[in-house]
Amino acid sequence: MRVAVFSAKSYDRQFLEAANAEHGHELRFFEPRLSTETAPLAGGFDAVCVFVNDVLKRATLVILREGGTRLIALRCSGFNNVDLEAADELDMKVVRVPAYSPHAVAEHTLALILGLNRRITRASARVHEGNFSLEGLLGFDLHGRTVGVVGTGRIGQVVVQILRGFGCRLLGHDVTESDACMRLGLEYVPLEQLFRESDIVTLHCPLTPETYRIINADALMQMQRGTMLINTSRGALVDTRAVIDALKTGRLGYLGIDVYEEEADLFFEDLSDQVLQDDVFARLLTFPNVLITGHQAFFTEDALRNIASTTLHNITCEERGQPGSHRVSPSLVKA
Numbered sequence: 536m537r538v539a540v541f542s543a544k545s546y547d548r549q550f551l552e553a554a555n556a557e558h559g560h561e562l563r564f565f566e567p568r569l570s571t572e573t574a575p576l577a578g579g580f581d582a583v584c585v586f587v588n589d590v591l592k593r594a595t596l597v598i599l600r601e602g603g604t605r606l607i608a609l610r611c612s613g614f615n616n617v618d619l620e621a622a623d624e625l626d627m628k629v630v631r632v633p634a635y636s637p638h639a640v641a642e643h644t645l646a647l648i649l650g651l652n653r654r655i656t657r658a659s660a661r662v663h664e665g666n667f668s669l670e671g672l673l674g675f676d677l678h679g680r681t682v683g684v685v686g687t688g689r690i691g692q693v694v695v696q697i698l699r700g701f702g703c704r705l706l707g708h709d710v711t712e713s714d715a716c717m718r719l720g721l722e723y724v725p726l727e728q729l730f731r732e733s734d735i736v737t738l739h740c741p742l743t744p745e746t747y748r749i750i751n752a753d754a755l756m757q758m759q760r761g762t763m764l765i766n767t768s769r770g771a772l773v774d775t776r777a778v779i780d781a782l783k784t785g786r787l788g789y790l791g792i793d794v795y796e797e798e799a800d801l802f803f804e805d806l807s808d809q810v811l812q813d814d815v816f817a818r819l820l821t822f823p824n825v826l827i828t829g830h831q832a833f834f835t836e837d838a839l840r841n842i843a844s845t846t847l848h849n850i851t852c853e854e855r856g857q858p859g860s861h862r863v864s865p866s867l868v869k870a
């Protein structure tokens with residue numbers, strides 16, 4: 536197939552080209568994000584290969600379809616950025632990479648928890664300046680603390696496994712309960728109880744209409760004073776303005792995020808020469824107890840290798856009309 540790869544970075548090219556040796560598709564790499572403005576670039580390509588911040592609303596899909604594109608190959612697991620009903624109506628297939636390395640994201644979640652708790656960035660900056668004072672670096676033992684895991688799927692389960700090793704008490708909330716998580720000692724509870732009893736709340740559910748801003752002012756009010764909130768899932772799970780208010784009052788004691796609702800205008804680019812235009816993000820950066828990474832939780836060699844090989848496998852299956860292409864259907868988003 537002829538495949539137009541959007542939002543292509545050097546590492547996408549490296550891993551996709553290596554994996555394509557087995558498949559022989561014609562890959563063309565485009566640096567811009569896919570949007571109504573850039574969709575005409577895909578004219579004549581059978582498939583587009585896109586990432587988390589490529590927005591595939593109806594208008595973009597119509598342009599793609601008119602240009603001959605029949606397949607959307609997501610090189611990520613989330614699919615909230617695609618209008619699935621419009622794709623279905625236009626007879627365009629959508630495929631994704633459901634699991635490439637739950638470990639990558641789960642381990643990054645722990646990096647945020649530990650980094651915040653032990654104030655690693657602050658401590659390191661101090662030591663580089665010859666300041667060995669411990670004032671302001673006080674942490675807590677994770678052992679014995681209660682962690683609430685919202686979404687106990689692939690990533691959530693690995694988080695549970697790791698936290699079990701730390702000796703945490705584990706609470707969970709999901710629309711489907713996992714036996715594996717219960718065997719690891721996790722107790723499923725209503726969301727309100729999870730918020731009330733957790734020292735740390737970590738989000739691992741997908742972004743759907745039901746989970747949009749699952750962390751809002753009401754949810755934050757139910758949490759204990761000083762709770763740590765971690766979001767490595769999708770930015771819009773969290774109402775950022777409500778979170779800022781909760782950080783100001785101390786209701787939230789720590790915030791660790793790898794995703795941000797308005798990240799599409801910021802993440803994956805070097806903007807260090809530019810004036811930051813997003814005042815909400817700018818406010819987040821002022822808090823000493825906020826740790827932000829730019830959607831890098833997935834970013835390990837192992838994950839990129841798996842993403843590339845599953846993406847090309849999906850495209851080959853669709854080309855040959857074979858099953859196993861990890862299709863996304865509109866019913867998934869309503870599930």
Ligand code: NAD
Pocket residue numbers: 612613633634637640685686687688689690691708709710711739740741742743745746767768769793794830831832833834
């Ligand atoms: P998964 O599908 O295996 O697990 C998601 C879990 O969330 C499922 O158990 C599902 O039942 C549950 N869920 C659905 N609706 C829910 C609700 N309303 N309340 C509570 N739980 C609900 O997915 P996964 O592979 O574990 O990935 C989870 C999310 O992580 C993805 O949707 C994606 O948004 C995010 N992600 C982020 C990165 C990153 O780099 N930061 C990388 C990969 C995935």
